[in-house]
Amino acid sequence: MIPTGEATIGPFFPPRYMDEGANDLTMFDGRKAKGEAIEIHGRVLQEDGAALENLVVEVWQADAGGIFRHPADPRHAQADPGFFGWGRAATDQQGIYRFKTVRPGAPEGRQPHINFMLMFSGLMRILKTTMFFEDGNDPVLLAVPHSRRSLLIAKGNYEFNIRLRGEGETPFFDD
Amino acid sequence: MLSIPMPTLIQPRDERTQPARIVPGYPQTRWRNPRQPLVRRQPTLAELTGPLEVARRVMLRGGDIAGHGERQAIGQLIHLKLRVLDEDGAPVGGTVVEMWQANGAGRYLHPGDDDHAPSDPNFHGAARLVTDESGSFELRTVKPGAYPVPPRDGWWRPPHVHFSLFGRVWLSRLVTQMYFPGEPLNGQDRILNAVPDAAARDSLIARHVPPTRDPYNALVYEHQIVLRGRAATPEQL
Numbered sequence: 345m346i347p348t349g350e351a352t353i354g355p356f357f358p359p360r361y362m363d364e365g366a367n368d369l370t371m372f373d374g375r376k377a378k379g380e381a382i383e384i385h386g387r388v389l390q391e392d393g394a395a396l397e398n399l400v401v402e403v404w405q406a407d408a409g410g411i412f413r414h415p416a417d418p419r420h421a422q423a424d425p426g427f428f429g430w431g432r433a434a435t436d437q438q439g440i441y442r443f444k445t446v447r448p449g450a451p452e453g454r455q456p457h458i459n460f461m462l463m464f465s466g467l468m469r470i471l472k473t474t475m476f477f478e479d480g481n482d483p484v485l486l487a488v489p490h491s492r493r494s495l496l497i498a499k500g501n502y503e504f505n506i507r508l509r510g511e512g513e514t515p516f517f518d519d
Numbered sequence: 520m521l522s523i524p525m526p527t528l529i530q531p532r533d534e535r536t537q538p539a540r541i542v543p544g545y546p547q548t549r550w551r552n553p554r555q556p557l558v559r560r561q562p563t564l565a566e567l568t569g570p571l572e573v574a575r576r577v578m579l580r581g582g583d584i585a586g587h588g589e590r591q592a593i594g595q596l597i598h599l600k601l602r603v604l605d606e607d608g609a610p611v612g613g614t615v616v617e618m619w620q621a622n623g624a625g626r627y628l629h630p631g632d633d634d635h636a637p638s639d640p641n642f643h644g645a646a647r648l649v650t651d652e653s654g655s656f657e658l659r660t661v662k663p664g665a666y667p668v669p670p671r672d673g674w675w676r677p678p679h680v681h682f683s684l685f686g687r688v689w690l691s692r693l694v695t696q697m698y699f700p701g702e703p704l705n706g707q708d709r710i711l712n713a714v715p716d717a718a719a720r721d722s723l724i725a726r727h728v729p730p731t732r733d734p735y736n737a738l739v740y741e742h743q744i745v746l747r748g749r750a751a752t753p754e755q756l
Binding site for chain 1: 619
């Protein structure tokens with residue numbers, strides 16, 4: 345069967361779907377996640393440099409041990425029971441999103457990273473990108489042209505800015 | 520019940536079945552979609568896993584959003600029967616579905632909708648459900664009204680319902696819209712018609728079920744949503 349066509353999330357995604365605590369990945373099931381707690385944040389801008397408010401950002405990452413809470417991960421039985429791995433945030437008036445999470449470990453064959461998806465009015469398709477903590481020998485990072493790789497690496501205080509189009513455009517993935 | 524054949528195989532989609540990223544007459548698409556070519560990557564474990572049991576992180580909200588008795592929403596009462604399947608046609612059970620729509624007059628329950636159309640205090644506007652083992656979920660709602668899109672250059676959105684679904688892995692996440700059959704505005708809608716392939720556009724339009732006895736005493740529509748992914752066989756891994 346053919347996968348259903350995507351469409352924009354539009355301007356009216358219900359505010360109540362931004363559940364309280366949905367951008368805090370440090371607690372799950374009444375437990376505290378293991379590992380180093382960090383706050384990742386960044387600003388989302390469009391082509392003319394305008395900050396975008398109410399853009400929906402979702403993240404997915406491995407736990408501090410580099411394990412995904414999902415049966416396709418061969419190590420998932422050892423996943424941290426206090427870590428769910430998914431979160432959602434909306435950008436504020438300055439275009440800024442924030443997540444509290446733990447620094448992910450390295451999954452096998454990968455550098456530590458956090459997957460992002462962006463949904464917004466005017467985005468007909470979900471935009472997908474990946475944030476890294478440092479440069480390195482990672483197959484996803486190496487797929488990006490060399491001159492653009494630094495755009496996927498968070499600054500020291502876990503700041504990961506996203507430019508949808510134009511100067512300093514964030515690399516997005518076709519998948 | 521969570522039905523999760525693992526692992527999941529993800530293949531590239533036929534681009535003609537998916538909307539163009541830049542849409543004529545929809546100016547925001549020009550400012551917000553990348554200019555640089557998208558980067559091809561082989562899906563890794565991070566893309567072939569994803570959040571399951573999202574209902575443990577978010578609040579569910581019932582699928583009867585049209586009100587009752589003295590507090591019934593205004594509009595044509597409808598009963599939507601939906602099924603969520605994977606590319607093999609296998610049901611995707613246990614996955615969270617978020618829906619939202621305009622009221623019968625074409626206005627959203629949202630602070631950003633300052634349209635002239637009246638709000639309806641008895642219409643709840645949104646539901647968040649989990650599919651059952653057969654991949655099904657049902658909604659009792661009113662048929663959404665059409666509305667003009669700012670800056671009102673003649674583009675009206677046809678009646679439509681928004682859906683956001685998770686599925687089994689990161690790459691099965693889907694945000695889509697469902698349309699109604701026989702609507703004159705369907706043929707001109709800039710979002711629906713951004714999908715090049717005619718059969719793919721048709722698959723976004725619900726099917727009207729000829730009236731019989733319905734528990735909700737409502738007009739019935741059926742719709743099917745296909746998420747990316749199929750159960751991988753060992754030789755495909």
